[in-house]
Amino acid sequence: MNGDVLVLGGGVIGLTTAVVLAESGRRVRVWSREPGDATTSAVAGALWWPYRIEPEALAGTWALDSLRVYEELAARAEETGVRIVPGVHADLRLAGLGAWAAKVEGLRAAGPGELPAGYAAGLRASIPLIDMPVHLRWLEKRLVEAGGTVERRLVTSFGQAQAESGARVLVNCTGLGARELVPDPSLRPVRGQLVLVENPGVTEWFTAADAASAETTYFFPQPGRLVLGGTADEDVWSLEPDAAAAAAIVARCARVHPAIGDARVLGHRVGLRPARSGGVRLTSERLPGGALLIHNYGHGGAGVTVAWGCARAAASRAG
Template sequence: MSGEVIVVGGGVIGLTTAVVLAESGRRVRVWTRESVQETTSAVAGALWWPYRIEPEALVGDWSLATLRVYEKLAERPQETGVRLVAGVHAHVRLGELGPWAAQVEGLRAAGADELPSGYTEGLWARLPLVDMPVHLDWLRRRFEAAGGVVERRTVGSFAEAAAQAPVVVNCTGLGSRELVPDDRLQPVRGQLVLVENPGIEEWFTAADGASEKTAYVFPQPGRLILGGTAEEGDWRTSPDPATADAIVARCARILPELARARIIGHLVGLRPARSTGVRIESEPLPGGGLLVHNYGHGGAGVTVAWGCAQAAAALAS
């Protein structure tokens, strides 16, 4: 393919889409309001798992396509930020999952000795766990190696990009609420606590998709990430001390050694949830341009990034 494309949005969805386009031969620029490390993606936990994302009929294929990429990237964890790490999803049964689960190697019921005290069932798996600051930098380098350019720029309308390129790809996440506009988008606030790792090597989650309060523990290099929250419609971006205390308390009930872990930081991110699910579709722009949408990934942008990027790139021809 040939021709110039402007991707609006510099998070994991925007950068991954830009990589796919640039490596297919397109001339691609990424316009991003924040630096890559200031995007919501940089805050993510980030465990591969289809969580709080629709439409169910498409999510499985997007997730599996992404899983296959991460499995290869995990061969170079220090460079890519992707590692395959073992852990347990509590309160989850294989029969409750979609057909995609049969293609996740090693996914099985957890044994009693693999579950923390107080838990009676769950699933064991070795899944990609992504160190997002490292991964985002790697994505940017890969994009630039393919000839792409990242530009800091605030966009008031897609017409600004269309004036400079015949194809515009919208990967603005929650920003699409105003830019499209799309009032089906709303934030789902996630607060995390970073602590020194007392020696935990496996991840653990006990997440109820219907609850604002979840419990998860993700061991990342140099830190342990404790979560979390899923507060729909909450635009607050500053950490709440009471919420942080509650997160630590929930996680310490699962792993008591966390009660004494030294806190080293707090993070808040706003997941771009869309009531009707991810939007990947194209529409004409005035003057003959093409606008391709790729937004609304909720809490699973990392999980579906490559699958959605490939689907969006196919519409950008």
């Protein structure tokens, strides 16, 4: 037996789950078809916030569990990629949030002078903003230090993965890949497009997301760049940046912060959020050969937000 747990998927959900399992004393291997910097997770913005994720009650708990971890990791920002950054969520009110909101320190209604023109309400908060390429590399390093390994492997079935690994516990963190692997037709892509520009002096993040619209407006100051967004195009599989969408993203962000309109474009990114009807699947079952299969996928646009909470829940199922 090469390891008693095999985690399938090398994005933030897979790596975080693998770290939790390895640090609990398990021997863990991660198989991923692509390196971490080529996963959907690497494209993420990535601001901690329970956005587009269900079931709401569980998601709130998972998000708060993760928040506490990120708050600790922010003490080593250069190493972990996690910083606590202030900003504004426009068009949101405390009354419209779940019970989790009462446990986010400093989250409050924004005053009139704290909102951009055109917005009548909003919230202010200082919450984790994560540089995902740095964070994914840190997670992989932490896993290796705990005795785990990461391999680039293509998996076509759970039976194949179990037979080739010899593992008695498999954890399915394949994100959108679970649509074919499980198979689970309730999974669908929600395409997100970003524009990276030189930062013209923006120090706070901003979001204005209409759940009923495919167009969102946000900008996140990351080291060496300002990340502009975005889109939420359901059932769109294309990973090619759309020039018109990119121009519209810049224009929307420039209406909030005019200097963004003149910022030099550094690049474009597209990712497919793994949305699932009914929300996150965190369940377990037995494979025909007796191995335990744990599912941890379907996190939509909030994988980073709930990664540690879901990882701990998945690890508890491993016994």
